[in-house]
Amino acid sequence: MTPQSEDFSAWYNELVFKAELVDRGPAKGTMVIRPYGYRLWELIQADLDRRIKETGHQNAYFPLLIPQSYLQREAEHVEGFAPELAVVTHAGGKQLEEPLIVRPTSETVIGEFMAKWISSHRDLPMLLNQWANVVRWELRPRMFLRTTEFLWQEGHTAHADEADAMRETMLALDTIYARTARELAAMPVIEGEKTPGERFAGAARTFTIEGMMRDGRALQAGTSHYMGTNFARAFNIQYAGEDGSLIHAHTTSWGMSTRMIGGVIMTHGDDKGLVLPPRLAPYQVVIVPIGRGDQAGEVLAAAAALAQRLAGAGIRTHVDDRPQLSPGFKFNDWELRGVPLRLELGPRDLAAGTAVMARRLGGPKEPISLDGAPARLADELEAFQALLFERATAFRDEHTVTTDEWDDFTKAVATGWA
RNA sequence: CGGGCUGUAGCGCAGCUUGGAAGCGCACUGGCUUUGGGUGCCAGGGGUCGCGGGUUCAAAUCCCGCCAGCCCGACCA
Numbered sequence: 001m002t003p004q005s006e007d008f009s010a011w012y013n014e015l016v017f018k019a020e021l022v023d024r025g026p027a028k029g030t031m032v033i034r035p036y037g038y039r040l041w042e043l044i045q046a047d048l049d050r051r052i053k054e055t056g057h058q059n060a061y062f063p064l065l066i067p068q069s070y071l072q073r074e075a076e077h078v079e080g081f082a083p084e085l086a087v088v089t090h091a092g093g094k095q096l097e098e099p100l101i102v103r104p105t106s107e108t109v110i111g112e113f114m115a116k117w118i119s120s121h122r123d124l125p126m127l128l129n130q131w132a133n134v135v136r137w138e139l140r141p142r143m144f145l146r147t148t149e150f151l152w153q154e155g156h157t158a159h160a161d162e163a164d165a166m167r168e169t170m171l172a173l174d175t176i177y178a179r180t181a182r183e184l185a186a187m188p189v190i191e192g193e194k195t196p197g198e199r200f201a202g203a204a205r206t207f208t209i210e211g212m213m214r215d216g217r218a219l220q221a222g223t224s225h226y227m228g229t230n231f232a233r234a235f236n237i238q239y240a241g242e243d244g245s246l247i248h249a250h251t252t253s254w255g256m257s258t259r260m261i262g263g264v265i266m267t268h269g270d271d272k273g274l275v276l277p278p279r280l281a282p283y284q285v286v287i288v289p290i291g292r293g294d295q296a297g298e299v300l301a302a303a304a305a306l307a308q309r310l311a312g313a314g315i316r317t318h319v320d321d322r323p324q325l326s327p328g329f330k331f332n333d334w335e336l337r338g339v340p341l342r343l344e345l346g347p348r349d350l351a352a353g354t355a356v357m358a359r360r361l362g363g364p365k366e367p368i369s370l371d372g373a374p375a376r377l378a379d380e381l382e383a384f385q386a387l388l389f390e391r392a393t394a395f396r397d398e399h400t401v402t403t404d405e406w407d408d409f410t411k412a413v414a415t416g417w418a
Numbered sequence: 419c420g421g422g423c424u425g426u427a428g429c430g431c432a433g434c435u436u437g438g439a440a441g442c443g444c445a446c447u448g449g450c451u452u453u454g455g456g457u458g459c460c461a462g463g464g465g466u467c468g469c470g471g472g473u474u475c476a477a478a479u480c481c482c483g484c485c486a487g488c489c490c491g492a493c494c495a
Contacts, residue, residue: 024487140494202495328457329455346453
């Protein structure tokens with residue numbers, strides 16, 4: 001694999017395929033997310049969904065196809081998105097009277113229904129979220145970072161006034177996104193507001209969390225927008241106030257996508273491959289049984305028993321029992337795939353009642369006792385999670401400019417991955 | 419859309435200059451061997467050589483046209 005230092009972009013491109021996260025989709029810029037990659041998404045999803053619900057939001061689902069006229073209701077919104085829309089013009093063997101847009105984001109269709117569902121101040125705030133796929137015809141796709149179709153959640157809320165809407169905007173940014181990034185993905189993100197030129201089309205204010213990638217460039221890893229009354233005016237989201245007067249609601253929207261996976265790869269990965277934070281790793285511990293012939297059965301049985309005990313302790317464990325592959329091959333394979341901890345279990349270990357533990361970031365291998373393995377590994381995983389965050393924080397601090405240079409920073413973001 | 423590059427087995431590539439039986443490595447299948455850092459050997463399977471046309475006794479190779487993909491930019495609200 002190309003080393004990061006030689007060509008970071010090539011390193012990334014090769015890694016996502018070699019680690020079996022993705023394959024190329026048939027249409028340009030699309031991606032097939034393979035099981036190992038999709039598991040990463042599921043783990044992000046589970047964590048985010050929990051936080052979204054804990055903060056009072058409810059999940060709903062709106063249609064993939066949006067009438068073209070909806071997009072045109074908000075002038076800046078349509079202008080911003082027009083170049084990257086996929087449009088359905090024919091269906092059922094006929095040309096459609098009104099073309100349908102494959103959603104690039106759902107403000108418009110959700111706005112339409114919020115207008116229908118909101119009539120009183122008692123209906124506010126309305127706190128919705130949807131898990132969905134969206135399509136944006138980007139000129140230069142990159143796996144996870146900017147694909148034609150991607151998966152995300154989009155929160156959409158409506159509030160009585162600016163203060164409440166801004167509270168929501170910051171709640172999504174800080175309590176939901178920044179915490180997910182830091183606590184789950186071990187990404188020491190910076191929260192900030194985008195410049196007017198970088199604002200979401202139709203938004204009054206746009207905030208993001210920005211991660212620091214190992215090539216020293218920033219990645220926008222989550223966005224939260226305060227829309228003011230722009231969409232409320234375009235879609236007639238109005239409510240009767242306590243005094244009976246009609247008032248436009250203030251809306252927000254916020255999203256985090258499969259791009260987050262790209263962020264994790266570029267925040268922690270090294271020349272040997274992925275480095276996954278334990279809380280996000282599909283397999284936190286992989287057991288490589290060593291030995292064949294007479295010993296094989298015994299070793300495999302011991303590995304399975306150990307895996308069972310670890311699973312019982314809540315540790316995601318995998319036994320690599322592929323018989324045709326050598327241990328050395330498996331070691332490299334699981335390092336490439338970013339598994340935090342590896343246990344080597346052979347006849348020598350069994351005799352001694354131990355297993356050899358190796359950490360993904362290297363250092364000396366260490367024998368640990370089989371009896372105490374679940375507790376020991378749980379501790380090791382916690383320590384590994386913390387170490388990754390510290391390491392990434394140190395790297396970020398070396399590469400981040402001061403707030404005085406914020407303009408330059410956002411400029412760097414704009415010309416970087418974001 | 420501009421600049422560069424590439425289309426030959428699942429993947430990575432050689433062959434093209436100078437036309438003459440479609441190859442190599444990895445992967446895959448079967449067998450044996452081997453297993454504490456990317457095992458070794460033997461035998462196999464797999465191809466509209468991107469597409470269309472032309473030249474020729476003969477085209478992966480030469481000529482014309484088209485298409486697709488990748489990389490670097492522009493775009494990324």
